[in-house]
Amino acid sequence: MNSSNYNASRTFKLYILAAILFGIYGGRVCPFLATLTVSEVFVHVSITFSILLLVRHFLLPHHTLNKQIKQIKLDTLCFFIVSLPLAVYYNVVYDFGLDSNVKIVFGMALFGFFTGCLLQLSAKLAQMDEMEKTDQFEFEFSGQRHSLINQMIWLVVLLLVILTAALSMVAVKDIFWLKHNPELVMDGSGQISVIKELIYIAALVTGYAMAVMFLWSKVIKRILLSQECALKRVSEGSIGARLPIFSYDEFGSTASLTNKMLDSLEFAQHEVKTTRDVAIVSLSALAESRDNETGAHILRTQEYVKALAENLSESSAYAALLTPSYIELLYKSAPLHDVGKVGIPDNILLKPGKLTDDEFEIMKGHAQIGADALSTAEKQLGSSSFLEIAKEIALSHHEKWNGSGYPNQLSGESIPLSGRLMALADVYDALISKRVYKPAFSHQEAKDIIMKGEGSHFDPAVVKAFIAIENKFVAIAADFQDKAEA
Structure with missing residues (x-):
């Protein structure tokens, strides 16, 4: 017209x-x-x-x-x-x-x-x-x-x-x-x-x-x-959407007032997201300061989890759960998976060699320590979806598909999907990373180990997603190298 x-x-x-x-x-x-x-x-x-x-x-x-x-x-x-x-x-x-x-x-x-x-x-x-x-x-x-x-x-x-x-x-x-x-x-x-x-x-x-x-x-x-x-x-989550105003009348006035309310809501949501991100960065930095693992490990596992979730979201079985907003929360929460390590004594956490059985039992406690800490924060701050997911990841990322993991010996789909995703991401990154007690494995070596763990350690659907996007994992590992390796 x-x-x-x-x-x-x-x-x-x-x-x-x-x-x-x-x-x-x-x-x-x-x-x-x-x-x-x-x-x-x-x-x-x-x-x-x-x-x-x-x-x-x-x-x-x-x-x-x-x-x-x-x-x-x-x-x-x-x-x-x-x-x-x-x-x-x-x-x-x-x-x-x-x-x-x-x-x-x-x-x-x-x-x-x-x-x-x-x-x-x-x-x-x-x-x-x-x-x-x-x-x-x-x-x-x-x-x-x-x-x-x-x-x-x-x-x-x-x-x-x-x-x-x-x-x-x-x-x-x-x-x-x-x-x-x-x-x-x-x-x-x-x-x-x-x-x-x-x-x-x-x-x-x-x-x-x-x-x-x-x-x-x-x-x-x-x-x-x-x-x-x-x-x-x-x-549906598009907080930036606004009501159209066709004319200056009662409908237009209502739309204008609603838009002002949405502006305030968007600003408040932005503040909440900023606070959330600052809290995650602070907590993950705290965990990183006491661990041998580097900040690049946190960034890589975060990217791995996001890539796996995006691939699984294309499947009808996971599309309802893995919405864009949920994947964003997974991405933001992933850095807190090992926050419980702040409660592990230095002589065990920083030990350069292999842990004894008793020491390993203490180390396994970091999953529960992290979940308890996040649960306390969740009670103080009220219901928070990002803390709930972070708690899930911290508690369950060492559980195994066959029930032989820790701390609760969960098996199969009783393990939260967030934990199943982090389990593969965490193991893959540990395998390809150099540590004082082991050399870095190649991507192919890490891939073979993960494939052997399909159905025992890892969720078969997550392994299938990993195989489908293995090139993304290689690219992420290259983009976020440890400083000593870069």
Whole structure:
């Protein structure tokens, strides 16, 4: 739709419709115009509406009222102005009285009003279509406020006034006409003509009114539907979505206030996410400061878990759980998998050689220590999805698929998916990393060990995902090398 909000085809059709209806009224319905032949009425109407269409199409398509979607004012004025020379012509050539001229002017203005209503509402719908197509909605007010409720009330009142005025004018005029033509009363043709005219006027006004109400309901429905869709996107996690504002009215005001609320909510959510990320970085840095493992290990395992989760999310079995928001929480929580190591004595945690059985039992306690610490934090901070997932990972990333892991000897799908993902990521990174007690294994060696552990140590579905994206693991390992190896 162009910037002038002018639709030539629609305007042409509605003007032609008005011309036909006006011509039928003048040539077949109105008893007072019986002095004119059908051909005369046809010529007069054709000339009048041709001039009207030419002016509207060539001189007024970019008029300010068109751009402001105020076609009611524009078309009513156009029809009114063009009706004046027609009334003068009938007065001079056919000696029509003042009341007949008023009837012609009123009738033309009435057609202009209804035509303008239909064009204005259609332009509004077209504007909404264009906004939805380009996704370029207005989210702030512009212009002066106009009450939509008041507009609807005034429209209904105006329609009733128009119908009453039109029927009253016709009745008074026809009664006067019958009074001066008693022979038409005697044979009954006069009464039939009056009834026919009243029915025609009532049907005409009712038909236009129904068309206007239909378009008006479509406008309101479109506004509500667009705002409902925006709110649905917000409820699904798109916190950046905003309600479109189509006009400065009650719906626009509600949308504006809702958008301000969403702005505040987005800011608060950003603050919460920032606090979460700072807490994770601080806790993971604390664990890292006491461990032989490097910060690169945390970054690599974080990336591995994300890559595995994204691959599994393509499967229908995991799509419901592994949503983009859940994968983000996994990614953010993964660095806390070994936070419990802060509770392990230095002589065990930092021992360069192999641990004794007793020392290993103490080391295994880091899973429960980490989960307990995160559980305490969760109780203090209230329900938090990222702490819940971090607790799951810390507690279960050393569990094994066959139930031989620790600390709770969970097996199969009783192990949280987050723990199953971290189990593979943690082991893979440990295998390819150089330690004081072992050399770094190649990717192929690590891959062979993981494949041997399928169904015993690792979830077969997670191993399958690893095989599918093993090149990503190689790339992640290269991108996040330990400083000594870089």
